[in-house]
Amino acid sequence: MTKKVLSFDIDQTLNIAKTPITDDIAELLIRCSDYYEICPISGQKFDQFLIQIVNPMLDNGVKPAQLTHLHLFVAQGTQYYIYENKSDKYDEKNWKQVYNYPLTDEQVKKISETIEKSARELGYWEEDKLQPGDEIIENRLSQVTFSALGQKAGTEEKYAWDPDCKKREKIVARCKELAPEFDYEIGGTTSINAITPGMNKEFGMTHLLEELKVTKDEILYFGDMTQPGGNDYPVVQMGIDTITVRNHEDTGYALRGILGVSE
Numbered sequence: 001m002t003k004k005v006l007s008f009d010i011d012q013t014l015n016i017a018k019t020p021i022t023d024d025i026a027e028l029l030i031r032c033s034d035y036y037e038i039c040p041i042s043g044q045k046f047d048q049f050l051i052q053i054v055n056p057m058l059d060n061g062v063k064p065a066q067l068t069h070l071h072l073f074v075a076q077g078t079q080y081y082i083y084e085n086k087s088d089k090y091d092e093k094n095w096k097q098v099y100n101y102p103l104t105d106e107q108v109k110k111i112s113e114t115i116e117k118s119a120r121e122l123g124y125w126e127e128d129k130l131q132p133g134d135e136i137i138e139n140r141l142s143q144v145t146f147s148a149l150g151q152k153a154g155t156e157e158k159y160a161w162d163p164d165c166k167k168r169e170k171i172v173a174r175c176k177e178l179a180p181e182f183d184y185e186i187g188g189t190t191s192i193n194a195i196t197p198g199m200n201k202e203f204g205m206t207h208l209l210e211e212l213k214v215t216k217d218e219i220l221y222f223g224d225m226t227q228p229g230g231n232d233y234p235v236v237q238m239g240i241d242t243i244t245v246r247n248h249e250d251t252g253y254a255l256r257g258i259l260g261v262s263e
Contacts, residue, residue, distance in 0.1 A: 041073035077204010078142035
């Protein structure tokens with residue numbers, strides 16, 4: 001069946017973790033927006049979607065009309081934003097939140113305490129490595145995210161901290177013992193996303209199907225954490241066609257092939 005939607009994880013799929021997408025990826029996404037609905041879905045918060053994806057696309061000449069084909073599925077798709085094209089000039093205020101499923105204050109508190117306790121017990125709470133104003137645990141409204149070195153740490157540091165995911169697997173195992181009522185997913189280079197059961201990328205992709213009125217067969221998904229326990233794995237389990245990539249270069253290579261057929 002013909003694909004109508006290209007959906008992407010962000011870190012390690014569209015970019016180097018926590019950095020803006022390259023000009024090459026931005027240009028490819030702009031070109032793809034003329035043929036497909038573009039749907040990044042990630043544990044990132046809304047502001048990071050703007051910094052890492054939208055702003056580089058603007059720098060590379062994306063038009064407001066093309067942005068209407070960019071759908072931001074924030075915090076694993078538990079929040080959804082669309083761009084309303086009201087003029088020929090881009091205005092950040094034109095991003096509209098379609099839905100949001102936030103955690104309660106009590107859930108945020110319980111998750112935060114559980115993750116910190118688990119990381120401290122295992123010797124993986126590295127507050128001394130944080131840059132000024134940074135934080136290890138972040139409330140993203142519909143999920144809580146542990147970033148071992150904070151958001152502002154350098155890329156090399158992040159890649160080196162847990163390349164085989166073993167540290168985070170231990171933290172997740174301990175969290176499940178302390179607070180089994182929540183789900184914990186490994187993502188990016190140093191992150192763990194904590195959510196209520198079912199509020200993972202399957203939730204986001206299910207809403208994507210409803211909001212865009214497409215079928216699973218009409219979606220092609222790109223992700224780097226497609227293994228069991230990875231935050232892209234729920235998409236695989238749904239039976240959505242998935243391309244596993246190692247990095248944004250792999251994604252760019254695939255997109256050039258797709259455009260070669262589409263254009």
